[in-house]
Amino acid sequence: MLVVELRHIKKAFGKRLVLNGIDLSLEKGQTLVIIGCSGIGKSVTLKHIIGLLDPDEGEVLVFGERMSYQPEKIRNRLRLKIGMVFQNGALFDFLTVYDNVGFVLKEKYGWKEDKVKERVMWALDLVGMIGSEDKYPSELSGGMRKRVAIARALVYEPELMLYDEPTAGLDPIRSDMINRLILKLKSMGRSAIVVTHDLNSAYTVADRICMLHNGRFITDGTPEEIRNSDNPIVRQFIEGRAEGPIAL
Ligand SMILES: Nc1ncnc2c1ncn2[C@@H]1O[C@H](COP(=O)(O)OP(=O)(O)OP(=O)(O)O)[C@@H](O)[C@H]1O
Ligand SMILES: [Mg+2]
Structure with missing residues (x-):
């Protein structure tokens, strides 16, 4: 069974066609990275998988079940198997770090406090945030908020992790820590989709x-294959070359 299957997804916002018939499949235990330019539709793709957006055409399947166009009750049941790290962190500003991370365990799973505490501390330890339990998001740096967001997504040990720019705004050492965390969860059999601009992290x-370009995936290969790609669009992206004159 595939963990995620996107079947010919089309999605437009007004006149802007963002996804023009994308297909994607993720097998259990795999880590798939989506790269592509800013504004190309990477976050929109993840939001289809977690059922925050529905396609105009096509189907989204997670764990073999349809996610799109389902009642909220069914989506929520499927979402319990998915942990998503949002691009902006999306923490609750009015809750402490501890309560942000424990929220789903308490509210959705109905766990008792001592069990919640044990698991929250485990998750905070994984991301190196022990000691910040009582702080509010506004008291944290961007990188710290990111790590709390990761702890919140993995705290209920979901089968599928979706990371939207997990290393953005982190220093190289913290980025390495997050990469190792992603690899560790993979070694525990978890499947993941990672959206990133950080090629080092991707490799x-x-x-x-997979590289998203003009509404389609134009590559699907191993890091080695992408590195050696002779597709000019892929080369331009991985070499970080901007084209055209700069008007000052
Ligand atoms: N809810 C929405 N309503 C209208 N337009 C949207 C919505 N969400 C995304 N878009 C548009 O869809 C396009 C793709 O957005 P998306 O956030 O997926 O880009 P991205 O590839 O994640 O970019 P970045 O790397 O900057 O995060 C953009 O043009 C954006 O403005
Ligand atoms: Mg994005």
Whole structure:
């Protein structure tokens, strides 16, 4: 059974066609990385998988079940098997770090406090945030918020992790820590989709790298295959070359 299957997804916002018939499949235990330029539709793709957006055409399947166009009750049941790290962290500003991370365990799973505490501390330890339990998101740096967001996504040990820019805004050492965390969860059999601009991270964690361009995936290969790609669009992206004149 595939963990994620996107079947010919089309999605437009007004006149802007963002996804123009994308297909994607993720097998159990695999880590797939999506790369592509800013504004190309990477976050939109993840939001389809977690059922925050529905496609105009096509189907989204997670764990073999349809996610799109389902009642909220069914989506929520499927979402319990998915941990998502949002691009902006999306923490609750009015809750402490501890309560942010424990929220789903308490509210959705109905766990008792001592069990919640044990698991929250385990998750905070994984991301190196022990000692910040009582702080509010506004008291944290961007990188710290990111790590709390990761702890919150993995605290209920979901089968599938979706990471939207997990290393953005982190220093190289923290980025390495997150890469190792992604690899560790993979070694525990978890499946993952990682959206990133950080090629070092992509090469480190990916089994497969897919590049999104003009509404389609234009590559699906191993890090080695992407690195050696002779597709000019892929080359321009991985070499970080901007084209055209700069008007000052
Ligand atoms: N809810 C929405 N309503 C209208 N337009 C949207 C919505 N969400 C995304 N878009 C548009 O869809 C396009 C793709 O957005 P998306 O956030 O997926 O980009 P991205 O590839 O994740 O970029 P970045 O690397 O900057 O995060 C953009 O043009 C964006 O403005
Ligand atoms: Mg994005």
